[in-house]
Amino acid sequence: MYRKPKHIGIIPDGNRRWAVLNGLNKDGGYEYGLSAGLKLLREAKKAGVEELTYYGFTTDNCKRPKEQVQAFSKACSKAVKLIKNEGVNVYVLGNTRSVCFPKDLLPYTEKKPGDGMKVNILVNYGWEWDMKNGWISRDIPRIDMVVRWGGMCRLSGFLPVQTVYSDFYIIKDLWPDFSEKQFTDALDWYQKQDVTLGG
Amino acid sequence: MYRKPKHIGIIPDGNRRWAVLNGLNKDGGYEYGLSAGLKLLREAKKAGVEELTYYGFTTDNCKRPKEQVQAFSKACSKAVKLIKNEGVNVYVLGNTRSVCFPKDLLPYTEKKPGDGMKVNILVNYGWEWDMKNGWISRDIPRIDMVVRWGGMCRLSGFLPVQTVYSDFYIIKDLWPDFSEKQFTDALDWYQKQDVTLGG
Numbered sequence: 225m226y227r228k229p230k231h232i233g234i235i236p237d238g239n240r241r242w243a244v245l246n247g248l249n250k251d252g253g254y255e256y257g258l259s260a261g262l263k264l265l266r267e268a269k270k271a272g273v274e275e276l277t278y279y280g281f282t283t284d285n286c287k288r289p290k291e292q293v294q295a296f297s298k299a300c301s302k303a304v305k306l307i308k309n310e311g312v313n314v315y316v317l318g319n320t321r322s323v324c325f326p327k328d329l330l331p332y333t334e335k336k337p338g339d340g341m342k343v344n345i346l347v348n349y350g351w352e353w354d355m356k357n358g359w360i361s362r363d364i365p366r367i368d369m370v371v372r373w374g375g376m377c378r379l380s381g382f383l384p385v386q387t388v389y390s391d392f393y394i395i396k397d398l399w400p401d402f403s404e405k406q407f408t409d410a411l412d413w414y415q416k417q418d419v420t421l422g423g
Numbered sequence: 424m425y426r427k428p429k430h431i432g433i434i435p436d437g438n439r440r441w442a443v444l445n446g447l448n449k450d451g452g453y454e455y456g457l458s459a460g461l462k463l464l465r466e467a468k469k470a471g472v473e474e475l476t477y478y479g480f481t482t483d484n485c486k487r488p489k490e491q492v493q494a495f496s497k498a499c500s501k502a503v504k505l506i507k508n509e510g511v512n513v514y515v516l517g518n519t520r521s522v523c524f525p526k527d528l529l530p531y532t533e534k535k536p537g538d539g540m541k542v543n544i545l546v547n548y549g550w551e552w553d554m555k556n557g558w559i560s561r562d563i564p565r566i567d568m569v570v571r572w573g574g575m576c577r578l579s580g581f582l583p584v585q586t587v588y589s590d591f592y593i594i595k596d597l598w599p600d601f602s603e604k605q606f607t608d609a610l611d612w613y614q615k616q617d618v619t620l621g622g
Contacts, residue, residue, distance in 0.1 A: 284620070351587050376616065377576070377591045384583040388550050392576045392591065417575065421483070 227415045229368035231275040232268065233390065235382055236261065238374030238398030240292070245398075251292045253400055254299035260402035261303050265310055265343065267404050271411055275342040277364060278303070279382050283350030286324040293324065300347050301326045308332075312341040317361055318348035335363045351381040359385055366390075368419075371410045373399040391417045426614045428567035430474040431467065432589065434581055435460065437573030437597030439491070444597075450491045452599055453498035459601035460502050464509055464542065466606050474541040476563060477502070478581050482549030485523040492523065499546050500525045506544070512537040516560055517547035534562045550580040558584055565589075567618075570609045572598040590616045 236257055243253030261278065268276050280300045286293055308314050316332040318325060325348045335344075344364055354361050367386045370379070375396045379387055393410045397403075435456055442452030460477065467475050479499045485492055507513050515531040517524060524547045534543075543563055553560050566585045569578070574595045578586060592609040596602075 355584070377593070378589060378616075379587060380619075381587045384587055385554070388578060388580045388583055390577060394576070417577075420579075 227419070228272060228411070229414050230273070231277070231365055231367050232273055233277045233279070233367040233370040233382060233387065234261075234264065235279045235370060235372035235374075235380065236399040236402075237372060237376060237380075239296075239400060241374065242398040242400045249291070251289075251295035254296045256400035257402075258299060258303055258306060260399055262306055262310070263402060263404060264407055265307060265312070267407050269310070269312070269341055271408075273341070275344070275365065277344040277367065277383070277386075278346065279380075280318070280345045280347040280349070282346070282381060283319055283322070283324065283348055283353055284381070286322075286348065297324065297326050300345065301328055304329055304332055304345055304347075307343050307345070310343075312343045313338040315342065315344045315364075316347050317344060317364065318346055319350060319353050320348075322348055324348045346383075349381075351384050354383075361386065369393060369410065369414050371395065371407070373397060373402065373406075389419075389421050391419075426618075427471060428610070428613050429472070430476070430564055430566050431472055432476045432478070432566040432569040432581060432586065433460075433463065434478045434569060434571035434573075434579065435598040435601075436571060436575060436579075438495075438599060440573065441597040441599045448490070450488075450494035453495045455599035456601075457498060457502055457505060459598055461505055461509070462601060462603060463606055464506060464511070466603050468509070468511070468540055470607075470610055472540070474543070474564065476543040476566065476582070476585075477545065478579075479517070479544045479546040479548070481545070481580060482518055482521070482523065482547055482552055483580070485521070485547065496523065496525050499544065500527055503528055503531055503544055503546075506542050507531075509542075511540040511542045514541065514543045514563075515546050516543060516563065517545055518549060518552050519547075521547055523547045545582075550583050553582075560585065568592060568609065568613050570594065570606070572596060572601065572605075588618075588620050590618070 239253035240250040281296045315335045367390045370390045371393045373395045438452035439449040480495045514534045566589045569589045570592045572594045
């Protein structure tokens with residue numbers, strides 16, 4: 225029987241390393257991650273994944289140099305609009321009461337019921353902010369698999385409550401070097417994991 | 424410069440698989456994990472690790488067949504006493520108000536200040552129980568690295584708040600097949616991780 229993850233978390237790490245490796249400034253990588261995000265979304269839709277949650281940027285990330293903050297903030301805004309065009313239910317979660325939150329994303333901050341695929345993007349999200357607000361992220365369900373690009377094997381504060389039972393799949397390549405095969409390999413790998421939900 | 428994890432989390436998974444592979448009943452593996460736990464502790468002490476937290480068993484695990492529950496419960500009791508003899512500060516954390524909690528471990532359920540290495544053992548721990556009690560585990564500090572045996576790349580509910588920034592190191596071998604080299608390899612690997620604490 226084919227075991228499919230219903231809900232996948234995506235940690236698109238490695239944009240800055242990719243930029244430097246490709247002769248750009250550190251902030252030059254995010255733009256290149258946009259098409260990666262779209263390709264992944266289409267592949268997930270094709271595979272019948274019901275929900276995707278992208279780790280956009282965090283409250284911690286906002287302490288970085290201004291050019292970087294502007295770059296990833298702008299990339300997130302663009303990403304949300306690109307995703308919106310794919311005919312999915314878009315939901316943006318993060319601390320809206322901060323200058324770091326892109327104002328043009330405010331219309332997406334309510335999770336609406338609806339048929340079809342759900343795509344959540346964490347924008348100016350912080351696990352401590354989430355916790356202090358009584359786990360405000362609780363309208364996002366449990367995550368079956370987390371796929372992380374960029375080689376690190378860690379959550380970096382990504383939805384601690386939803387990921388308690390998640391399987392983590394790590395891809396060494398940097399996010400802008402995304403390929404569909406990386407994602408389908410992750411789906412194949414997931415089938416072989418024995419899910420017990422802590423039992 | 425040698426980067427050393429101050430606090431390591433240990434997920435000693437694979438006892439049941441090991442038992443079956445070695446011609447025993449599923450509940451026959453836990454006893455063999457005891458010496459593994461001691462060897463690891465001595466190795467960590469030698470390396471100057473300040474704090475270790477072992478994932479003993481969980482409230483979820485207690486839903487398993489009775490022989491298994493009795494077997495891992497007994498093994499945990501033994502483990503705590505063996506560890507106590509190593510001259511470290513032992514602390515047991517878990518839901519004591521349940522028949523699943525071994526009564527002989529009640530004297531260890533208070534975290535005392537003290538010099539020297541700290542060793543925490545989660546006994547009848549549950550992340551939901553932890554959360555419902557306002558994160559009762561908050562006297563356990565942030566975990567730098569989680570080392571898991573048995574090949575699965577997941578947390579299985581292990582201290583969600585302490586592990587938000589942890590690096591996860593996965594060992595394919597099953598826990599009763601522990602060797603010192605696996606642990607020193609984990610320490611070597613940790614040195615190469617770029618710790619950003621979400622920044």
